[in-house]
Amino acid sequence: MLILCAVIIVVAEYLFLSGDQMHGLFVGLWAPTLLGVMIYLKLVRDGRE
Template identity: 65%
Template sequence: MKKLGVSNILMLLLLSIIILFAEYLFLTGDKLHGIFLGLWAPTLLGIMIYLKLISNERR
């Protein structure tokens, strides 16, 4: 837990909530909004990885 850091844990929690809400929307019949919202999670994960790589490169 200490290696991840508070900000990463909060971001992963937010991503989990986004995924669950997207699945809820998709399964209740609002398929387009579910797909649109579901695409946010991998985008945010990509941004997290990119920022992590930039911060590691500067060290």
């Protein structure tokens, strides 16, 4: 998942810098969302144990 987040950040920067700024911002918001989901799932898993 962390590698996927890194790839998303690279793609978002490419889109943003190539002139497609709105798509770059849209894709760039996926990485923090995935990180938030990962943190949530870890908290849920740790809460069960």
